[in-house]
Amino acid sequence: QSMLAQPPSASGTPGQRVTISCSGSSSNIGSNPVNWYQQLPGTAPKLLIYSFNQRPSGVPDRFSGSKSGTSASLAISGLQSEDEAVYYCAAWDDSLNAVVFGGGTKLTVL
Amino acid sequence: EVQLVESGGGVVQPGGSLRLSCAASGFTFDDYPMHWVRQVPGKGLEWVSQITWDGDSTYYADSVKGRFTISRDNSKNSLYLQMRSLRTEDTALYYCAKEGSDPYAMDVWGQGTTVTVSS
Numbered sequence: 001q002s003m004l005a006q007p008p009s010a011s012g013t014p015g016q017r018v019t020i021s022c023s024g025s026s027s028n029i030g031s032n033p034v035n036w037y038q039q040l041p042g043t044a045p046k047l048l049i050y051s052f053n054q055r056p057s058g059v060p061d062r063f064s065g066s067k068s069g070t071s072a073s074l075a076i077s078g079l080q081s082e083d084e085a086v087y088y089c090a091a092w093d094d095s096l097n098a099v100v101f102g103g104g105t106k107l108t109v110l
Numbered sequence: 111e112v113q114l115v116e117s118g119g120g121v122v123q124p125g126g127s128l129r130l131s132c133a134a135s136g137f138t139f140d141d142y143p144m145h146w147v148r149q150v151p152g153k154g155l156e157w158v159s160q161i162t163w164d165g166d167s168t169y170y171a172d173s174v175k176g177r178f179t180i181s182r183d184n185s186k187n188s189l190y191l192q193m194r195s196l197r198t199e200d201t202a203l204y205y206c207a208k209e210g211s212d213p214y215a216m217d218v219w220g221q222g223t224t225v226t227v228s229s
Contacts, residue, residue: 003154035215037155044205044222045147045155050215088155092214097169099145099157099214 006102017077022089034072112136119223132189132206140184143209148202
């Protein structure tokens, strides 16, 4: 099962703005909403962004999503130490009839 | 409180079978599709399967197709994953997840149950 492509790591200093990319194809990101998940160490994943740029209640507006063609991005502004986590993108794939996840991006707050 | 609690994990030999369960509470279970997602420790998330709210449609990752069966009992607020012909590469932490109001957005996750396939 093909995965969406994410950089394995990203980093930033407190207060900085960081973006994480997610690259797919016409059968997934190109035609379906992208969701982003945050997984803190030792915990279950948490839905962070859905339908490209919507935040569930309780998610700070420091987190935002966007999409262009077959790629999507997660932006985190005003970076905080508690944002240190692994971030995954995901989307439904029309060709596979399956959800595909990105490989995950480990965000380090320096 | 919205909650999902998985159970049924354990150690099984290659070729064996195991049935995972997920007990849901705090929401109207039969309103939502449900998913299973797995994670090898230290690795990324891998989607396993999805079932529609009424159980009429199911979808599987290629890696488990023909070996795993997802099902649900709405009268018991429960989701299941029957796993057969288990392989060492099925070793992982298995999460059940509730789909939200937006398609394929998993807005509630359980804490997971561990499956270890080893001789």
